[in-house]
Amino acid sequence: MNIKQKRIILTGATGGIGTETAKLLAEQGANLVLVGRNKERLEQLKSTLHNPEQHLLIEADLTKPESIDFINNTCLTWRKQGIHVNALINNAGSNRFAYLAQRTPESIEKELQLNLISPVLLSQKALGWLERPGLILNIGSTFAAIGYPGYSTYCAGKAGLHRFSEAMQRELSGAGIQVLYLAPRATDTKLNDQRVLEMNKVLGNQTDKPVTVAKAIVTALKQEKTCRWLGWPEKLFVRINQIFPRLVSSSLRQQHEKITEFASKLP
């Protein structure tokens, strides 16, 4: 897709990856709809973007069904007014690094709601107002393909999002909407607390800058790349885990004590 003057909805716009993505897309001429929970942060972000007057804001907590309805109704109203949406980037996400036994049912539900249910519901609504040709880009994670201790529910949500994207890409064949999936590896944003940063250092896990992921998001939109895993050697581990999961299990067993130590600390 040529993103110049295209209207693109970006959820999680005020987060680490979202902010860098908004900046790049705006610089390249896209008109954005920035979605986030905090109005001031959204306004602040908008004021720093290229052509700020071109961008629209939606304040929404995506774990609430009424927020999905609100976004849907807003887009339907805009459509009647001649504001057409060409792409949706489901980027909002969260996780909590902890073993399952330490989690509350509420935090598990909220995480799955945000990482899996909300992009699924928003994609469904988007079928009613996305322009054809149109794009839906779902932001996943390396952890969609590699079950990692301390991230069981995050892995579950992102793996679900991966399969959802693949199924929808096939379901919508010939319908004028491409459904893409991009999976970053560890990235330096507030998503990862101090324990995770330290653990990644100790275990030698590489961390990308948010702008690196933002560039990959823009490229995925432009090239309409169906699925991309970011980072080397992570993309190799993704393949190895598909074919020889025991190898990855054995390597993670050697790190288990360290991972347990960090997961047991207070955030």
Ligand SMILES: NC(=O)c1ccc[n+]([C@@H]2O[C@H](COP(=O)([O-])OP(=O)(O)OC[C@H]3O[C@@H](n4cnc5c(N)ncnc54)[C@H](OP(=O)(O)O)[C@@H]3O)[C@@H](O)[C@H]2O)c1
């Ligand atoms: N950072 C990593 O290591 C990493 C690795 C792989 C994949 N990813 C994925 O990349 C995406 C962006 O993450 P990030 O690293 O930029 O994290 P981040 O800096 O923590 O940003 C997360 C964004 O999600 C939004 N969000 C959280 N809860 C929400 C809710 N209930 N309703 C609406 N929005 C909500 C936040 O909005 P507010 O500004 O309103 O809080 C924020 O904009 C996520 O899908 C994440 O899973 C990240």
